[in-house]
Amino acid sequence: MNxxxxxxxxxxxxxxxxxxxxxxxxxxxxxxxxxKIELSEFWMGAFEVTRDEFDIFLKDEQTSQNSKLDAITRPSPQYVDLSWGMGKEGGYPANSMSQLSALMYCKWLYQKTKVFY
Structure with a gap:
């Protein structure tokens, strides 16, 4: 890469x-x-993914759904604020998500940008 x-x-x-x-x-x-560990060059986000960025993914109505599902259940409302008082809007980092949630966010981002993250 030049x-x-x-x-x-x-x-x-x-x-x-x-x-x-x-x-x-x-x-x-x-x-x-x-x-001794050798690493090739790679890209990294300059900052953490923000709650604002992650919420776009969560609220995207066009996110593909499994068409073979015959029921949908939802978890009960959260008992605590998972931002732990850090805030949700204005550039605060997204937190309290699972590794699977992070992976699905990256897949969604790839679908939107055509760049693999």
């Missing part, structure tokens, strides 16, 4: 006015215990 392609960029989340910044992490190595 230097121009491997530079920071901002990605607009389609259907919103929100974007996130990606930064390049160069290839390198580090030692973990007695083992």
């Amino acid at each position: 230097a121009q392609e491997f530079s920071s960029y901002k990605q607009l989340i389609p259907g919103s006015n929100l974007y996130f910044k990606m930064v390049p992490i160069p290839a390198g190595s580090f030692t973990m215990g007695n083992k």
